[in-house]
Amino acid sequence: MSQMVTDLLTGLNEQQQRAVTTTEGPVLVVAGPGSGKTRVLTHRIAWLIQQMNVHPSQILAVTFTNKAAREMRDRIEKLIGVDATDGLVMGTFHSLGVRILRQNPGRVAEQLQLQPNFVIYDDGDQMELAKTAVKNANLDPKQITPRRMLSRISAAKSVLQTPTDVATEAQSYDDEIVARVYTEYEKLLRAANAVDFDDLLGLPIRLFDQDPGTLARYQQQFRYILVDEYQDTNRVQYVMVSALAEMYGNLFVVGDPDQSIYGWRQADIRNILDFKNDYPSANEIHLEQNYRSTGRIVQAADRVIRDNKDRIDRKMTTVNDDGEMIQLRELADQQHEAQWIVSEIRRIVSAHKVLPEQIAVMYRTTAQSRVLEEAFRTSEFRYQIVGGVRFYERREVRDIMAVLRVLYNPADTVSLLRVIDNLPIGKGFGPAAFETATKWATEQRRPLLDALLTQVPSIANQETGPLPHFSGAGLKGAARIGTAFAILREKKNELTLAEIFDQIVEVMEVRKMFETGTEEDLQRWANVQELRTDLERYDLVPSAEALPAYLEQVALISDADTIKDDNIGSVTLITLHSAKGLEYPAVFIAGAEEGLLPIYRAVEAEAFDESAMEEERRLFYVGITRAQKLLYITYAQSRMTHGQYRAGTISRFIEPIPAESMRRVTREAHRTSAKPREYGRTEPGSFTSRVQQPWGNAPVPKKVLPVIPDFQEGNVVFHPKFGEGTVTSVTARRDNDKEVTVAFKKAEYGTKRLMASLANMDIIS
DNA sequence: TTTATCCCTATTTTT
DNA sequence: TAGGGATAAA
Numbered sequence: 126m127s128q129m130v131t132d133l134l135t136g137l138n139e140q141q142q143r144a145v146t147t148t149e150g151p152v153l154v155v156a157g158p159g160s161g162k163t164r165v166l167t168h169r170i171a172w173l174i175q176q177m178n179v180h181p182s183q184i185l186a187v188t189f190t191n192k193a194a195r196e197m198r199d200r201i202e203k204l205i206g207v208d209a210t211d212g213l214v215m216g217t218f219h220s221l222g223v224r225i226l227r228q229n230p231g232r233v234a235e236q237l238q239l240q241p242n243f244v245i246y247d248d249g250d251q252m253e254l255a256k257t258a259v260k261n262a263n264l265d266p267k268q269i270t271p272r273r274m275l276s277r278i279s280a281a282k283s284v285l286q287t288p289t290d291v292a293t294e295a296q297s298y299d300d301e302i303v304a305r306v307y308t309e310y311e312k313l314l315r316a317a318n319a320v321d322f323d324d325l326l327g328l329p330i331r332l333f334d335q336d337p338g339t340l341a342r343y344q345q346q347f348r349y350i351l352v353d354e355y356q357d358t359n360r361v362q363y364v365m366v367s368a369l370a371e372m373y374g375n376l377f378v379v380g381d382p383d384q385s386i387y388g389w390r391q392a393d394i395r396n397i398l399d400f401k402n403d404y405p406s407a408n409e410i411h412l413e414q415n416y417r418s419t420g421r422i423v424q425a426a427d428r429v430i431r432d433n434k435d436r437i438d439r440k441m442t443t444v445n446d447d448g449e450m451i452q453l454r455e456l457a458d459q460q461h462e463a464q465w466i467v468s469e470i471r472r473i474v475s476a477h478k479v480l481p482e483q484i485a486v487m488y489r490t491t492a493q494s495r496v497l498e499e500a501f502r503t504s505e506f507r508y509q510i511v512g513g514v515r516f517y518e519r520r521e522v523r524d525i526m527a528v529l530r531v532l533y534n535p536a537d538t539v540s541l542l543r544v545i546d547n548l549p550i551g552k553g554f555g556p557a558a559f560e561t562a563t564k565w566a567t568e569q570r571r572p573l574l575d576a577l578l579t580q581v582p583s584i585a586n587q588e589t590g591p592l593p594h595f596s597g598a599g600l601k602g603a604a605r606i607g608t609a610f611a612i613l614r615e616k617k618n619e620l621t622l623a624e625i626f627d628q629i630v631e632v633m634e635v636r637k638m639f640e641t642g643t644e645e646d647l648q649r650w651a652n653v654q655e656l657r658t659d660l661e662r663y664d665l666v667p668s669a670e671a672l673p674a675y676l677e678q679v680a681l682i683s684d685a686d687t688i689k690d691d692n693i694g695s696v697t698l699i700t701l702h703s704a705k706g707l708e709y710p711a712v713f714i715a716g717a718e719e720g721l722l723p724i725y726r727a728v729e730a731e732a733f734d735e736s737a738m739e740e741e742r743r744l745f746y747v748g749i750t751r752a753q754k755l756l757y758i759t760y761a762q763s764r765m766t767h768g769q770y771r772a773g774t775i776s777r778f779i780e781p782i783p784a785e786s787m788r789r790v791t792r793e794a795h796r797t798s799a800k801p802r803e804y805g806r807t808e809p810g811s812f813t814s815r816v817q818q819p820w821g822n823a824p825v826p827k828k829v830l831p832v833i834p835d836f837q838e839g840n841v842v843f844h845p846k847f848g849e850g851t852v853t854s855v856t857a858r859r860d861n862d863k864e865v866t867v868a869f870k871k872a873e874y875g876t877k878r879l880m881a882s883l884a885n886m887d888i889i890s
Numbered sequence: 891t892t893t894a895t896c897c898c899t900a901t902t903t904t905t
Numbered sequence: 906t907a908g909g910g911a912t913a914a915a
Contacts, residue, residue, distance in 0.1 A: 190905085219905055248904080267910095322905055389903065490902055492906095512904085555891055598891075683905060702903045724902050744903080767900070768906040 133168050133175070133204065137161070144377075144410045145169045148177055148349070151370075151404035153397070154379040157441045158426070158750035159417025159708065162379050166351060167197050169377065170213070171204040173349055182212030185347040185369065189354040189706060190685040191217055214347070218362050220681050222325035229332065229339055236335045237328055238315060242534045242673070245680035246319045249518065250539045251275055254317075258309035262302075269302060277303045278310055282323035283391035284360045285330065316567070318536040326361040333368055344372035354706070355380030355400075359391040367403070376404070382437060383430050386702060386744050388736065398437075415441050415750075417708055419448025421786040422756050426749040428781040433739045450788040453779060454759045457792060458770070459493070459716075462761045463500035466713050469757065470506065470696060473711065479755070481506055483710040485697040487748050489722040493715060494698050501696065509692050511699040512684035521638070521649045522656050524548055526679070528629045529622075532613055533672050535574035538563070549637040550606055558599030565593035577607035584611060609633055622660040622671050701748045712752035714745070717760040718773040745778045762792060836865045 134142050144154050144165045156162035170186060173179040188194040194215040201210050214221070223245070226233050230241040246254065255271035255278070281291050281303070288311055292304035314321065320328060333340035350370050352358065355378035358366070370376040380397045388394070401407050415423045423443045430436070454469075456462040466486055473479050486497055494510055501508040516522060524547045527540035534540075542559065545551035562576035569575075569590055576593045578584050580603040585592065595603045609632040617625055629635065630653075639650040663671040684703045689695075697709070701722075716722055723741035730737045749756060758779065763772045836842065840852040842865075850869035 217905070325905085386903075387905095390905080492901065553891075557891090681905075685904095700903065721902095726902070740903095765906080 133172050137164070137168065138414065140410050140412050141165050141168075143408075144412070145172050147408050147410070148173060148375065150374060151400070151407040152377045153400045153404075153407050153409045154377070154412060155397075155409070155439070156379050156381055156412040157415060157439065158381065158384065158747075159415040159443075160412035160441075161416055162353075162412060163193075163197065163200075165412070166353060166379060167200040167204065169351065170197075171201050171209075174201075174209055174213075175205050179349060180212065181210050182214065183346060183348040184213055184351070185221070185349070186213070186215040186351040187218055187221060187353065187366070188215065189217065189357065190683050191220065191681065192683075192686045192688060193353065193706060217681070217683070218358075218365065219322060219325045221365075222329050223677060223681065225329040225332070225343070226320075226325070232332060232336055232339060233328075236332055239320065239328070240318050240534075240536075243318045243320055244530050244534045244537050244540075244676060245325065246314070246317075246321045246539065247680060248275075248322075249523070250319070251321050253539045253542070254310055254313050255306070257313055258306050261309040261313075262305040264302065264306065269306065274303060274306045274310075278307045279321075279323050280391055281307060282321075282327050282361070285327055285364065313538070316536065317538045318534050318572075319539070323361070326365060330361065330364055330368065340368060341372075343369055348373045349375045350377065352376070352378045353380075354384075356382050356385040356394060356397045357387040357390075357392040358396050359387075359393055363393065363396045374404075383433075383439075383743055384705065384747050384750075386705065386740060386747060388740050411439070413439065413441055415443040415445070417753055418443065418750060419445050419754060421447050421449070421451055422749060422752050425451055425756070425782045425786055426746055428783060429742065429749065429778055430746045432778075432781055433742055434735070435739055447786075449755055451756045451758065451782065451786055453717075453782075453787055453789040454757065455775070455789075455791040456759060456761050458761050458763050459496045459765060460500070462715055462759050463497045466497070466715065466757070466759065467500045467504045467506065469713075470711075471504070473755065479711050481694050481696045482692060484713070485699055485704065485707070485709040485711070485751065486713040486715060487699055487701050487704050487751070488715045489701055489724060489744070490716075491700060493721075494700075497698055497715065501698070507692070507695040509689060509695045509697055511688050511697060511703050515684070515687070516652070516655070516659075517679050517682070519649075519652050520547070521653050524638075525626065525629060525635070525653060525656055526676075528613070528633060529625070529672065530676060531574055531610065532617055532625070533676060535572035538573045541573055544633070545602075545606065547638075549634040550609055550632075551602065553598040554602030554606060555599070558595055558602060561593050561595055561599065562603070565591075574607075574610060577603045578611060579607070580604040581607045581611050617672070618668050620668060622663045622668075622675055623657055625672075626657045626660050701744050704751050705747055708751050708753055710753045711755035711757075712748065713757040713759065714748045715759050716764070717745075717758045717776040717779060718764065719776055720766075720771075720773065721764070722776050722778065742778060745776070842867060 134145065137145065138161075141161055141164065144152065145168045148169075154162065154165065156165070166186070170184060173184060174181055186194070186197065188197065194217070198210055198213065198215055201213075214224075216224075226237075226239070226243075227241075233239050234241065252271055252275060255275045256266060259266045259269050259271050259274060281288075286294075288304055288308040291300065291307055295301045295304055314324075333343075347369050350366065352366055357380070366376065366378075378397070378400060382394055382397055385392060385394045385397075401409065418426070420443055423441055423445070427441050431438075454465060456465050470481070470484055474481060474484075488494065488497070491512060494512075498508070498510060517526070524543060527537075527543040528548070530537050530540040531544060545554050545559065562573060565571075565576045566573040579588050579592050580595065580600065582604075584607070593603075612632050613625065613628055616628060620628065635653070639646040639653075660675065663675050666674060684700075685706075688697065688699075688707075699707075701714075714722075719728060722745060723738055727737035727741045760775050760779075761773055763770050765771075836852050836855050838852055838855055842850055842852060850867040852865055853868050854866040
């Protein structure tokens with residue numbers, strides 16, 4: 126026994142040990158970045174199982190991503206053995222929610238009017254629903270944007286407000302509109318036998334309210350509850366945790382108020398700040414020693430976050446070496462920025478300082494990833510983009526998935542509409558016909574798919590009630606689509622998912638979608654086939670279980686879950702939000718500019734509300750603290766936004782970083798219109814740079830915007846990528862820019878229309 | 891009903 | 906820039 130005790134506590138500092146061994150009662154751990162919080166969580170669970178003889182099934186651990194859950198389980202197994210975690214309940218709040226709903230089908234149907242084969246609607250589906258809801262509420266989608274309605278609805282659900290609550294508490298006409306749309310939205314959702322992400326949290330709570338016995342069973346089961354990233358929980362999550370922990374009170378939460386970055390998703394920082402009020406007997410433990418980063422990085426992070434006013438003063442310390450200087454680099458625009466990052470990675474990799482998989486490039490907006498990806502694609506480096514256009518969000522993949530979803534839940538209107546609109550089989554079945562089907566389904570209280578199935582001769586004669594009245598093309602279409610689904614339905618229980626896929630391709634005439642033979646078509650067809658490979662993972666799962674399991678897995682997968690650790694040789698491109706909880710030896714933070722980081726919206730709101738700005742600062746703080754050894758921050762003098770170049774200013778967040786910790790390289794402004802720049806290379810190095818005194822004494826250099834030559838028809842011009850060409854026409858645009866049509870010498874580039882301001886061309890003659 | 895074309899606007903972050 | 910939505914024509 127004593128041997129094991131030492132095993133689980135070895136190498137932990139005093140506070141960490143306390144966090145591991147204080148098993149009874151509420152415990153709040155405030156854990157700074159790199160302070161060994163994951164270690165504490167894993168060791169604590171191991172401790173509970175091994176030292177306290179707690180059965181794993183009595184422990185609930187809530188993590189921020191499924192990947193984090195998997196990793197923690199692995200680490201615990203390494204500590205106490207492979208089978209020792211059997212029964213341990215570990216996952217995200219959302220997966221816990223689904224679990225509760227799926228485990229109680231009878232009560233869910235009875236209390237929540239949700240059939241066991243409900244599907245989870247993702248944001249694309251939700252958007253469709255919101256559009257319809259706005260129309261059903263007789264509102265103009267142009268004024269009342271579905272997008273905004275959706276975010277209001279989500280906000281309401283995050284604080285457990287029903288449409289009635291919103292209506293009752295409405296303070297303005299707009300609130301009333303929200304209530305109306307919300308009401309319609311809920312109707313549609315229930316009619317489709319579907320739930321949205323917020324429901325996965327809210328519905329279990331409603332179930333608990335209406336059926337205390339169910340709650341009691343979970344309270345009974347979960348004697349020990351652990352919650353990671355507690356600073357990012359919202360009201361519903363708070364209520365769920367409090368409810369579950371009520372019986373035993375062994376609630377262990379870990380978080381860092383300085384890393385709260387999901388306020389916009391209704392995360393409520395008060396949950397962590399008020400923990401001591403909620404649980405007066407709580408033990409509070411602070412982990413303040415950073416084991417992750419160099420001294421310079423820790424200090425920089427500390428200085429940055431100190432500018433936040435709404436914050437508990439804490440100091441992060443480290444005994445690590447000062448390490449390398451932080452590098453701040455100014456680049457001309459986003460292309461140069463991307464190029465520079467690639468070449469700097471090349472430099473540090475070839476100097477054998479780091480491996481590509483130890484490097485991450487982080488950015489504020491997903492849009493930034495496109496340019497970065499382009500730079501990596503044309504480089505020798507492999508890369509993985511976390512998030513961005515997700516595989517399951519590709520149109521063609523979703524189209525096929527929609528068939529699977531209808532097969533599972535024939536009431537899924539959004540998916541059925543998707544099938545009709547996007548698959549060849551739906552041709553001829555237009556809005557009018559769809560309306561007929563919807564009306565019938567609503568009146569008859571039948572799943573929407575049945576409207577089409579009634580048009581299949583062999584099924585129609587078993588119908589007793591009234592049939593929908595399709596006309597013309599709609600009639601033929603309904604029969605065709607209905608027959609296809611009937612065939613699939615017939616076979617679905619005997620086939621594996623991959624085999625069902627093959628049937629779908631055949632019956633739904635999927636190949637017709639990719640007949641033009643263009644490169645794009647080939648790629649999309651390849652994606653569809655990749656979906657088949659993905660489905661094969663479920664080959665060994667019994668057919669009846671495979672479909673729901675697969676759909677659920679896809680619905681709950683998160684960006685961070687897609688990170689591959691075995692992607693050796695790949696650089697990671699990731700948003701700052703998704704990077705939370707991760708660490709890399711080398712980190713690049715791109716786009717440290719006003720308007721981007723902090724984001725424009727926060728700057729706008731700053732005058733009357735500083736909270737958004739403070740959240741931006743925390744986001745930057747999260748970015749900095751991901752770095753172990755090397756930290757690079759880049760910004761561009763001008764950047765393309767809304768299709769136009771816009772001059773940028775360095776982010777205000779850079780300023781507090783100590784000058785002596787940072788090496789700042791700016792772009793030297795030496796280019797003038799009188800001296801045409803060198804042709805050819807636009808790679809980094811083609812412009813001169815100089816090391817400047819770090820912040821403070823040197824004023825920010827005056828920006829020189831590139832001079833745009835006055836292109837005329839007949840000019841011979843040089844383009845850095847396409848080479849020489851002749852201007853065939855010039856058109857002035859409203860935005861003071863000019864559109865220049867150039868016939869390039871090299872036939873492969875042909876004739877292109879270029880924006881004068883962007884093209885980076887010079888006149889040769 | 892479908893398709894082509896044009897115009898407009900939006901860009902924050904995600905379970 | 907790009908994607909969505911409106912409009913017009915077949």
